[in-house]
Amino acid sequence: MNVKKMKGIILTGMLLLGAGFTIPTYAIGNIWTDEHAEVQAKQYKKVVLFPIREPNESEGTFDENKAYNEYLYKELKKHIHKTNVLGFNDLLKEKQHILRDNTQYNALTRHFDSEADRAKAVYDATAADGYLIPHIRWAKERIDTSPATWTRVKMESYYNIIDGPNGDKYEQNYNSWWQDHLVPESQRKLQMLDMDFILYDAYTGKKAMTRIDYYRNYDVDQQHALKRIGRGLAKDWAKLRKDKDNTVPANAPTMGFRNFTLPDNVGSDEFAIKTIYYAIKDEAGDTLKKVKVDYSPNRGQYYITGNVTYYNRGETWNPPSASASPHCYKTENFQWYDKKGNAHTGKRKYYTTNTDDIVDYFGYYSFWYKVGMNLQLVNASTGEVVYEKYDEASDPDFYADSLRSILHGFYKQVDKIIGVKEN
Numbered sequence: 001m002n003v004k005k006m007k008g009i010i011l012t013g014m015l016l017l018g019a020g021f022t023i024p025t026y027a028i029g030n031i032w033t034d035e036h037a038e039v040q041a042k043q044y045k046k047v048v049l050f051p052i053r054e055p056n057e058s059e060g061t062f063d064e065n066k067a068y069n070e071y072l073y074k075e076l077k078k079h080i081h082k083t084n085v086l087g088f089n090d091l092l093k094e095k096q097h098i099l100r101d102n103t104q105y106n107a108l109t110r111h112f113d114s115e116a117d118r119a120k121a122v123y124d125a126t127a128a129d130g131y132l133i134p135h136i137r138w139a140k141e142r143i144d145t146s147p148a149t150w151t152r153v154k155m156e157s158y159y160n161i162i163d164g165p166n167g168d169k170y171e172q173n174y175n176s177w178w179q180d181h182l183v184p185e186s187q188r189k190l191q192m193l194d195m196d197f198i199l200y201d202a203y204t205g206k207k208a209m210t211r212i213d214y215y216r217n218y219d220v221d222q223q224h225a226l227k228r229i230g231r232g233l234a235k236d237w238a239k240l241r242k243d244k245d246n247t248v249p250a251n252a253p254t255m256g257f258r259n260f261t262l263p264d265n266v267g268s269d270e271f272a273i274k275t276i277y278y279a280i281k282d283e284a285g286d287t288l289k290k291v292k293v294d295y296s297p298n299r300g301q302y303y304i305t306g307n308v309t310y311y312n313r314g315e316t317w318n319p320p321s322a323s324a325s326p327h328c329y330k331t332e333n334f335q336w337y338d339k340k341g342n343a344h345t346g347k348r349k350y351y352t353t354n355t356d357d358i359v360d361y362f363g364y365y366s367f368w369y370k371v372g373m374n375l376q377l378v379n380a381s382t383g384e385v386v387y388e389k390y391d392e393a394s395d396p397d398f399y400a401d402s403l404r405s406i407l408h409g410f411y412k413q414v415d416k417i418i419g420v421k422e423n
Contacts, residue, residue: 032278033209033240041199041208042241044129046084048122048202049073051109052134059111060133062088068226072134075234082241086126119205130202134230137194137212139222146363148185149320152178156326157352164346165336179355183320186362188218193225197233211236212271214398216367245285245293252292252420256300256380257281261307272399276308279403287411290419302386302418303378310372310392311399320363326351370394371402375410377417387417
């Protein structure tokens with residue numbers, strides 16, 4: 001099975017191994033579900049899609065983000081098969097969808113004192129397995145200024161021979177020089193959006209699945225950001241239905257998990273703690289092919305432990321720059337003769353760079369999420385450290401991608417070291 005790249009920071013309502021709890025959860029992409037629930041989220045047949053909630057709002061209304069609510073509904077219907085998604089869209093007149101003029105359905109968007117109360121109302125009105133609430137956690141636009149900056153640009157001149165007596169020859173009579181160039185000041189709008197999607201169980205009101213996503217991009221509006229996040233949700237949810245651990249031989253050794261030491265900046269961050277422990281467990285199931293993963297507390301012939309040494313995110317300024325590509329300004333035909341006296345026509349194509357060929361690249365911020373992990377594979381009977389590795393990784397979008405890139409390589413080695421040997 002190919003490693004599934006996680007593209008967001010994840011949480012569910014389940015508790016954590018690191019604080020003395022267990023995590024009966026598995027993931028696909030950046031969606032996490034409780035697979036020990038009576039009815040797993042990936043088995044839901046009917047889900048109610050609620051209107052998006054703005055920051056600091058307890059409820060959402062359809063018209064407040066009408067275009068996005070319509071788009072998200074269409075994306076979910078497009079990618080999530082075998083699940084009937086019910087929406088509040090007034091454009092949907094089929095009987096199987098919630099109609100906005102139906103007072104019983106419309107009442108579902110009112111305020112509820114608890115999720116248990118909302119869940120009961122949803123189930124009584126629709127008999128759905130669950131309901132999904134999209135929520136904008138944080139949204140901001142920022143204007144970044146790229147200052148006027150002098151730089152040096154490499155300029156070139158040469159000619160290429162095509163179909164000459166010795167075939168094609170390139171960059172003949174090559175010459176290069178450096179030219180000073182001023183990259184002008186420029187301003188760009190950075191769109192920043194954080195969202196979460198929580199799927200609640202309509203029988204209990206408990207969280208069944210959660211996705212948290214971040215989006216950062218220049219020169220786009222919030223509608224674009226909303227759509228990109230919504231598309232990611234729909235595609236990851238579709239993959240969730242097929243997600244499962246690798247099938248391993250019956251006689252494969254078992255591997256469990258123990259506590260990890262976390263850096264100070266993570267110890268009080270619930271989302272970070274869950275992201276780390278979920279990645280550790282889920283990547284094991286996704287990667288290991290010759291070792292059986294045991295998710296029960298303190299189990300396994302072997303176990304994984306260690307410490308997260310580094311867990312930070314930040315922005316890197318990429319300064320303005322410029323480059324120039326030569327353009328062809330002249331072509332000459334010439335005649336030459338082979339050893340037999342046959343005439344042939346060749347070409348000389350002349351290239352150079354000038355001021356008009358210079359392309360400006362304005363400065364911008366790139367974002368990174370960097371982690372460092374020291375991982376140990378330990379023999380549970382003897383306490384012997386069988387394999388140990390320290391690694392660091394950085395990803396431009398999410399911590400979880402960095403974590404999984406480290407864990408995937410580590411588990412591949414675990415498979416080789418203790419995995420059941422083929423006959």
